[in-house]
Amino acid sequence: MSTSSHARRRGGRALPILVLLAAAIAVPVLSAPARRGPRTAAPKVDIASLERARDAAPKDLQARLALGEAYYVRARHALDHHDAEGWAADLERATAEWLAALRIDPENPAPHTWMGIADAYRGRLDSALENFSNARRLAPRAPHTNTNVAQILIYRGKPDLARRFLKQGRRLGASPTQLGINETLLAWQAGRLDDAAWEFEEAYRLDPEEMNIWDGAPADPPIRTFSDFTRYCCASPSCGPYMKDACRASHQQVAVQEVPVEVARRELVLEMERRRELRRIYDRRRDLGVEIQVEEEEPGDAKMPTAPAN
Numbered sequence: 001m002s003t004s005s006h007a008r009r010r011g012g013r014a015l016p017i018l019v020l021l022a023a024a025i026a027v028p029v030l031s032a033p034a035r036r037g038p039r040t041a042a043p044k045v046d047i048a049s050l051e052r053a054r055d056a057a058p059k060d061l062q063a064r065l066a067l068g069e070a071y072y073v074r075a076r077h078a079l080d081h082h083d084a085e086g087w088a089a090d091l092e093r094a095t096a097e098w099l100a101a102l103r104i105d106p107e108n109p110a111p112h113t114w115m116g117i118a119d120a121y122r123g124r125l126d127s128a129l130e131n132f133s134n135a136r137r138l139a140p141r142a143p144h145t146n147t148n149v150a151q152i153l154i155y156r157g158k159p160d161l162a163r164r165f166l167k168q169g170r171r172l173g174a175s176p177t178q179l180g181i182n183e184t185l186l187a188w189q190a191g192r193l194d195d196a197a198w199e200f201e202e203a204y205r206l207d208p209e210e211m212n213i214w215d216g217a218p219a220d221p222p223i224r225t226f227s228d229f230t231r232y233c234c235a236s237p238s239c240g241p242y243m244k245d246a247c248r249a250s251h252q253q254v255a256v257q258e259v260p261v262e263v264a265r266r267e268l269v270l271e272m273e274r275r276r277e278l279r280r281i282y283d284r285r286r287d288l289g290v291e292i293q294v295e296e297e298e299p300g301d302a303k304m305p306t307a308p309a310n
Contacts, residue, residue: 045070054097061104068097068114069216076121076217084263091118092270099277106285109135109145114216115274120152121215121238122267123257128152134292143174146308147182154185155242162186168308177207184229188246197226214238 050067057063071094078086095118098111116131129152136145146169153162166174166182180203187196204211204224212219215238223229233239234252247254259267278294 045073047071047074058100059104061101061108064097064101064104065110065114068094068101068111071097072114072118073217075118076215079257079259084259087259088263088266088270091267094118095270095274099274099281102278102281106281106288107138109138109142112138113145113148116148116152117216120155123238123241124271125152125155125242127271129156130293130295134294137291137293141172143169143172144178146172147174147178150182151185154182154189159186159189164308175207175210177203177210179203180206181211184226185243188230188250189243191246191249193249200226200229 047067047070050063050070054060054063054067071090075087075090075094078084078090095115098114101108101111112131112135116128116135119125119131120128129149132145132148132152136142136149139145146165150162150165150169153159153165162182163186166179170179180199184196184199184203187193187199208224212222214232214236219232221228223232230247230250230252233243234247234250235255238257240247240252240254241256244254275294278292282288282292282294
């Protein structure tokens with residue numbers, strides 16, 4: 001199988017990881033109440049229609065991916081509005097669709113990308129990095145598989161390694177907005193506020209709509225300025241905890257996210273079941289020669305991905 005042709009025909013639409021901006025959450029359980037932060041806009045997708053389409057064609061890859069995305073966006077909206085039970089229920093539904101998609105096509109990177117997005121949104125950066133790295137193994141020449149890894153590395157405090165993946169994404173044709181978001185984060189993290197503001201303005205000018213997608217869900221209220229960008233990140237428990245110094249330098253308060261203990265346990269069980277099923281899927285399809293990394297448990301300190309060659 002040619003990786004270049006594979007990247008062109010598989011994986012669906014690019015998933016920019018500003019997709020990740022609301023993405024890297026510290027998750028203190030039952031901590032002091034978080035102040036009200038930014039939210040995702042209410043989902044407008046007709047999930048019932050997507051469920052009927054899935055039921056009518058259960059082996060249709062795109063039907064599974066579309067329904068998984070819809071469940072995830074609804075889950076995000078629930079958690080952003082303090083409905084942890086709704087979040088957990090729809091996360092389970094979304095994960096079931098992503099795993100079903102991999103049973104249909106184990107070589108497709110899109111389910112790994114979506115699982116990485118969900119992990120990153122809940123602050124499980126090691127697990128997110130594992131999923132994004134797996135997506136990149138399956139589609140190394142897809143631009144977004146490189147920029148997604150880069151954004152997690154920024155949050156992990158690995159700017160030099162992140163730049164290697166951004167460079168590769170640029171070579172492969174990543175959108176200027178995807179690159180600009182990461183460059184904004186890098187400059188802001190390094191304390192270069194003027195450069196960060198310039199990077200944001202250039203990226204926003206090119207595609208305001210893409211700039212307003214955080215973790216696969218629309219930002220609400222919309223982001224229009226670099227000040228909005230910093231405020232949204234710092235008020236989002238998915239971004240602020242990994243940009244603490246930058247937030248303080250911008251005089252922004254860092255938010256945290258709380259979930260009930262039972263929901264946290266439910267998430268842990270789901271994570272363990274997901275890992276077991278991923279191993280089963282790829283063990284059954286060893287004929288594909290696909291090398292996917294799935295740790296026995298959620299990695300406590302994920303291995304750094306191998307940097308692309310210069």
